[in-house]
Amino acid sequence: MPERARASRRLNAAAAILEATAQCMDADSSVFLMGEGVADPKGIFGTTLGLVDRFGPDRVIEMPVAENGLTGIAIGAALMGRRPVMVHQRVDFALLALEQLLNNAAKTHFVTNGVHKVPLTVRMIIGRGWGQGPEHSQVFDSVFAHVPGLKVVMPSTPYEAKGMMVAAIRDDNPVIILEHRWMHYAEGEVPLQLYETPLIGPALVRQGDDLTIVASSYALLESIEAADHISEAGIHCDLFDLRIVRPLDLSLIIASVRRTGRLVIVDTGWKMFGVGAEIMAQVTEACFHDLKASPRRLGLPDHPTPSSRGLATTFYPTAQSLAETIAALIPEAAHRLAGPIKALENLRLSVPVDVPNPAFRVPF
Amino acid sequence: MPERARASRRLNAAAAILEATAQCMDADSSVFLMGEGVADPKGIFGTTLGLVDRFGPDRVIEMPVAENGLTGIAIGAALMGRRPVMVHQRVDFALLALEQLLNNAAKTHFVTNGVHKVPLTVRMIIGRGWGQGPEHSQVFDSVFAHVPGLKVVMPSTPYEAKGMMVAAIRDDNPVIILEHRWMHYAEGEVPLQLYETPLIGPALVRQGDDLTIVASSYALLESIEAADHISEAGIHCDLFDLRIVRPLDLSLIIASVRRTGRLVIVDTGWKMFGVGAEIMAQVTEACFHDLKASPRRLGLPDHPTPSSRGLATTFYPTAQSLAETIAALIPEAAHRLAGPIKALENLRLSVPVDVPNPAFRVPF
Amino acid sequence: MHLSAHGHVTRFADRVEVISVSGDDSHWEDQLKSGWGTTRFFAAIEARKANSDLVLVDVMGAIVMSGKSQQQGLGAIVDTYAGRARNDDLGNDVSLALYKDMLRNRRIEEEIARRYTDQEMRCPVHLSIGQEAVSAGVCLALDRQDQIVSTHRAHAHYLSKGGDLKAMLAEFHGKASGCCGGRGGSMHIFDVPAGVLLSLPIVGSGIPVAAGAALAMKQRAEPHVAVAFLGDAAVEEGVFHEAANFAVLHSLPVIFVCENNLYSVYTPLKTRQPDLPLERLGRCHGMPSITADGNDAEAVLAVTRSAVARARAGDGPSFLVFDTYRWLEHCGPNYDNDIGYRTPAEFEAWRGRDPLSRMEEHLRNNGILDAGKIAALEADIDSEIDIAFKFALESPLPGPGEVNVYA
Amino acid sequence: MHLSAHGHVTRFADRVEVISVSGDDSHWEDQLKSGWGTTRFFAAIEARKANSDLVLVDVMGAIVMSGKSQQQGLGAIVDTYAGRARNDDLGNDVSLALYKDMLRNRRIEEEIARRYTDQEMRCPVHLSIGQEAVSAGVCLALDRQDQIVSTHRAHAHYLSKGGDLKAMLAEFHGKASGCCGGRGGSMHIFDVPAGVLLSLPIVGSGIPVAAGAALAMKQRAEPHVAVAFLGDAAVEEGVFHEAANFAVLHSLPVIFVCENNLYSVYTPLKTRQPDLPLERLGRCHGMPSITADGNDAEAVLAVTRSAVARARAGDGPSFLVFDTYRWLEHCGPNYDNDIGYRTPAEFEAWRGRDPLSRMEEHLRNNGILDAGKIAALEADIDSEIDIAFKFALESPLPGPGEVNVYA
Ligand SMILES: Cc1ncc(C[n+]2csc(CCOP(=O)(O)OP(=O)(O)O)c2C)c(N)n1
Ligand SMILES: Cc1ncc(C[n+]2csc(CCOP(=O)(O)OP(=O)(O)O)c2C)c(N)n1
Ligand SMILES: [Mg+2]
Numbered sequence A, B: 001m002p003e004r005a006r007a008s009r010r011l012n013a014a015a016a017i018l019e020a021t022a023q024c025m026d027a028d029s030s031v032f033l034m035g036e037g038v039a040d041p042k043g044i045f046g047t048t049l050g051l052v053d054r055f056g057p058d059r060v061i062e063m064p065v066a067e068n069g070l071t072g073i074a075i076g077a078a079l080m081g082r083r084p085v086m087v088h089q090r091v092d093f094a095l096l097a098l099e100q101l102l103n104n105a106a107k108t109h110f111v112t113n114g115v116h117k118v119p120l121t122v123r124m125i126i127g128r129g130w131g132q133g134p135e136h137s138q139v140f141d142s143v144f145a146h147v148p149g150l151k152v153v154m155p156s157t158p159y160e161a162k163g164m165m166v167a168a169i170r171d172d173n174p175v176i177i178l179e180h181r182w183m184h185y186a187e188g189e190v191p192l193q194l195y196e197t198p199l200i201g202p203a204l205v206r207q208g209d210d211l212t213i214v215a216s217s218y219a220l221l222e223s224i225e226a227a228d229h230i231s232e233a234g235i236h237c238d239l240f241d242l243r244i245v246r247p248l249d250l251s252l253i254i255a256s257v258r259r260t261g262r263l264v265i266v267d268t269g270w271k272m273f274g275v276g277a278e279i280m281a282q283v284t285e286a287c288f289h290d291l292k293a294s295p296r297r298l299g300l301p302d303h304p305t306p307s308s309r310g311l312a313t314t315f316y317p318t319a320q321s322l323a324e325t326i327a328a329l330i331p332e333a334a335h336r337l338a339g340p341i342k343a344l345e346n347l348r349l350s351v352p353v354d355v356p357n358p359a360f361r362v363p364f
Numbered sequence C, D: 001m002h003l004s005a006h007g008h009v010t011r012f013a014d015r016v017e018v019i020s021v022s023g024d025d026s027h028w029e030d031q032l033k034s035g036w037g038t039t040r041f042f043a044a045i046e047a048r049k050a051n052s053d054l055v056l057v058d059v060m061g062a063i064v065m066s067g068k069s070q071q072q073g074l075g076a077i078v079d080t081y082a083g084r085a086r087n088d089d090l091g092n093d094v095s096l097a098l099y100k101d102m103l104r105n106r107r108i109e110e111e112i113a114r115r116y117t118d119q120e121m122r123c124p125v126h127l128s129i130g131q132e133a134v135s136a137g138v139c140l141a142l143d144r145q146d147q148i149v150s151t152h153r154a155h156a157h158y159l160s161k162g163g164d165l166k167a168m169l170a171e172f173h174g175k176a177s178g179c180c181g182g183r184g185g186s187m188h189i190f191d192v193p194a195g196v197l198l199s200l201p202i203v204g205s206g207i208p209v210a211a212g213a214a215l216a217m218k219q220r221a222e223p224h225v226a227v228a229f230l231g232d233a234a235v236e237e238g239v240f241h242e243a244a245n246f247a248v249l250h251s252l253p254v255i256f257v258c259e260n261n262l263y264s265v266y267t268p269l270k271t272r273q274p275d276l277p278l279e280r281l282g283r284c285h286g287m288p289s290i291t292a293d294g295n296d297a298e299a300v301l302a303v304t305r306s307a308v309a310r311a312r313a314g315d316g317p318s319f320l321v322f323d324t325y326r327w328l329e330h331c332g333p334n335y336d337n338d339i340g341y342r343t344p345a346e347f348e349a350w351r352g353r354d355p356l357s358r359m360e361e362h363l364r365n366n367g368i369l370d371a372g373k374i375a376a377l378e379a380d381i382d383s384e385i386d387i388a389f390k391f392a393l394e395s396p397l398p399g400p401g402e403v404n405v406y407a
């Protein structure tokens, strides 16, 4: 097969992340990987598979189970000009490392008045489904985003997953990648070459004048499903993939809301004190006189993730619940949206609540 | 002096917290205290002074410097029916303990379907001034408030400091008390007896129809200063002491904004992804059609706390900056507010930026 | 001074040895050269100073217990230390109790593994097959009011301590009748009446919680103890050391039980720690620390009884390392020796030391068990299991209604 | 076997001893009874096995170094191990260098204390007066490209490593010309060209950062080492153990220097840890660990050189405990022996071991220093200090303009 023909392939996001990592390690000998399981036979859900054979155990370092200490070690190496990539199989495990991340990683560039840099990338995987329970499913996007000095990114597609991974590794700042486990399955076109997608601003994924939707990570996949269904009923939305939670650049979204007058934000984490609150606050301030109705937020309800599928049914926002929210926001369209909502409900009921929706494997 | 006459005295908040702790330990033998410095000659800025002599080292436990482990130990004791009170001299030190706090403390009641309780109180002191720098001054109110299962309270007055401390200790849930170092100096009437102030809802501190202000912790003291000054120019505000960040009950505030149509929130922590964002989002949703202008937020700018007083001047919201924000929100009053703003500026310039404002020692 | 290994050596695992110290001092330097190692000499010297001639030492040379062989046999020394009398009959009762516990846990987990592919248990499961001797031995040394805190690999601990089987299986099925009402899943099982305080899925997270339970016991002057179960990876978390330091400092009645199955998920111990005995990590905090054969339930029991006696006597915590091996994959119902992180030979060697078969053989040899008795025991257990699964399967799922976020 | 303490004992601190092992084996049991302790015997036996007759052991009996007395004196053994030659002249140069460093740090910090009440330095200051021998000895063993990571009590480390005095004082004054441009204050001082990588105010936080710097050095095969300074409280933070385990596992060129001044703020060591030598906490991870007199700059230097040589040779980390004492309050410029957490007698005893006076006496006795030379040195230092304070005071405050949040 000629090189040209392989220039872009369909990959799932896990493979895209693996490719990004390998290419960065090839291109720059200062890049190295650390994590619990990075060198094991499963290779972090396939995202680090084979790297230890290629780059050796000095650049693919299997960690002791000691998240705080190893984060400090990664920071120390980063200060000396290395580019460590650390992986946590769950966001939740990184809770142990917050002192290092929120203080030393986030603040050292500021504290040293720009002299030191901390080019650290930390991948954290958001768990969901199969009864994960309360401590294997947390998101904490708004927690990381609260802290100046960190960059916080949430890829939603294989293309972005690769491009943001490359950009994160090359970035001279500490970048937290919040990577949804169910996003790993999503497939899409991924260029073969080493490219980066810039770590600033959202991406417009669907276009329309009736309403603006902002979603990130896995919530984007549900939102696409909703947007496509309601567009069949003639309701067309600007749908943004938020992509970058910090630094937060809302200018495109503000321009959109000025036009649509309506905004719904779908959070991947808890709604209360979540990312949606900040977006809603900033957009409201900027677009107050253009708003036709109050912006709305969807997100996880105000309790920990239950393990049982019996309790999970109403826990996560869905394409259906988003469509219902939109119907409430545009009363004049409510009647037309009944059909799509019903269709989305049927779709939802056709797959178990606790495994990835196979339909989302090829969302783009 | 007859007992009656001492029924209520002027105390500063530090003394009020000490009294609350002593009275709770007297009343309930399951209450005990742990912390770095709880038994030392300074007694956590005086808030634990003398307790070790009265209750012995088994109930006033001087901790090793091991925040995560000791938090887990406190949780284990709480599960067995004890009522531990842990103190951190800075919020920042508790970053090491977040796995225990955000998981085991916050979620165990939920996970065990209501069987277990975690009656733990954790006092964390917010540092400010005298060049504390980036890691001795963080607030993280919105971080704790993001997590269901915790209660998060921020006292602003000696009366509340005592009453909320008592309520926290008696509460069967984990309660985080975010206690501002500069609030310790505030003086006010404090009843002698053991009383609690309920851990729900804000308190109305000043009344008026022109605007609603919500502030918490030390920001309340600045806000009172501002409200009192602008009221001289005929602008009267509903000023709420937020008190309780989680569970967040905004009904009184929503009712107020329905009347005033204007809202300013003053955060003690960073503005971005701060408490003000959630309040603004909820109030906007509830009061959209009553709002005369977009709500506004004040808070810390998007960088770490600098140590130098040269950089601190513009870092913290002040009574002056609040008054200026109000003037911008009520354009028709801007002219009248010029005088009070000037007066507030003069007041601000009359005290150094990095020590507590002596005027706020007697704010009530 | 002549030093020789006592016959009980294997009984107390590879790494705990009994040294009988004879009166003849002349050969000690020869012994040294013959590979005896200096740590044993050191212990022997200490025993001599204490006027003992029988001493139980661990691999680091620390004296676990010592005494006079003429007055007391080793077993008696152990039991004196543990504050319990022991004779052959009780020995057999104890062995049988340990056997039953292991047999029951084995069959329960085998049934979980078998049924897992039905996809009715929709949560991760971490099975303890191969490791049953640890929970059996530890929990038999405990009273009901003693508390245990477990980990992600909690089933065996929960069951050995007396946790309700139905409530456990119902929880795995996500049912309202589960011990967590479906909130927690398999990594959160607990049972208050049985003294299973909590299980926690975050590695190391339960260690200080157990120490805290012990603090409460101490503050209330209760004669109970708390046990923290932990894996060989959990000692890598700093929180282990933080809890250990405090427990020693305050003489808390807590026992840190480290189940060393050589792996953290697929990562071997030697990739995560220098090649040194794990017990050093307890000893450095100043607590008695010992390694025993974690596939020998009696050794586990004896060592745990010593630690429990210490704790109840107010003498503080202990660190117990039990060497053992997990047969199945880290998480899930399958054998996974094919995927490359451990050799089939290693696995077979450990399977050869199956704690259940070893105990069965011991009891058969002693005439306590025969094929008929075993079949009867198995039938009993299987019917209990059937009933419990039926209960779990028939229980309703919880509805999305009330959630207990606040007390 | 006859064992006796060598004359160098006091030179290497109370808790490090030199044992010379003579050929006569008959008295060993007498020695044992006479309180010599078994750890020394153990070391002596090991030395014998290694065919040495001179052995330097620490209090735990671990052999720090050994050799043959006829071939090499102890000093030579030390230096062989450290990979450096040493003769009397160099010895005096070294002593003088250590003295100058301590004198300079002492006078700088005394001046800070004196001026602190002017309220121009508006940030917390944690002074090292009384502890100067540690930074002097450690940093003299380091090259410029070696990195140190310090704590809240950072001044002496920063200065001994070659950090810029003006930039430090300007930082304390919150000035734009401060090493952090006023962002950090006294707990964040750093100096890249001098190899002061960072100072960090959170207890224990810098320990893994230093290990990470060492990882970078190892990955790039550079011959440098990293030093983590830490206090006696920092070993209570789990992160110390996490970093230590990884450093040993990967043979990182990092040295953990624990300055044991017996207190964490006002809380004595015995209230926070069991009464055991701190070095056990390094040893349990499998790294050479040693305690030395932290008020004897030469002992600090010798021990650190050994550790540096090990690290540069690829043999991995060491844990060095230096016993010392802080004279002033935890934070601030005053004496605080009146407030009740430590006795005046304890303080006076430690003041009697002033590292600076001890070195001065040594150098006077050896004819290297006299009153005139000392006065000249002091005058030099004082004028440097004056100039630096003037610089700090005259520098402008940073304006609320650009802040570097992102690179
Ligand atoms: C803090 C944290 N890091 C990582 C994990 C992921 N994890 C779950 S179990 C496990 C292995 C633990 O190994 P060990 O303690 O030896 O117990 P074992 O599984 O062998 O019984 C890991 C790393 C976790 N649950 N928590
Ligand atoms: C995590 C954390 N907990 C508590 C503190 C408060 N604190 C600052 S210095 C200090 C004492 C540290 O003692 P030690 O490590 O012995 O150093 P020393 O001050 O004696 O030099 C403490 C507890 C802190 N800075 N960080
Ligand atoms: Mg294991």
Ligand SMILES: [Mg+2]
Binding pocket: D231, D232, D233, D259, D260, D261, D262, D263, D264, D265
């Ligand atoms: Mg100290």
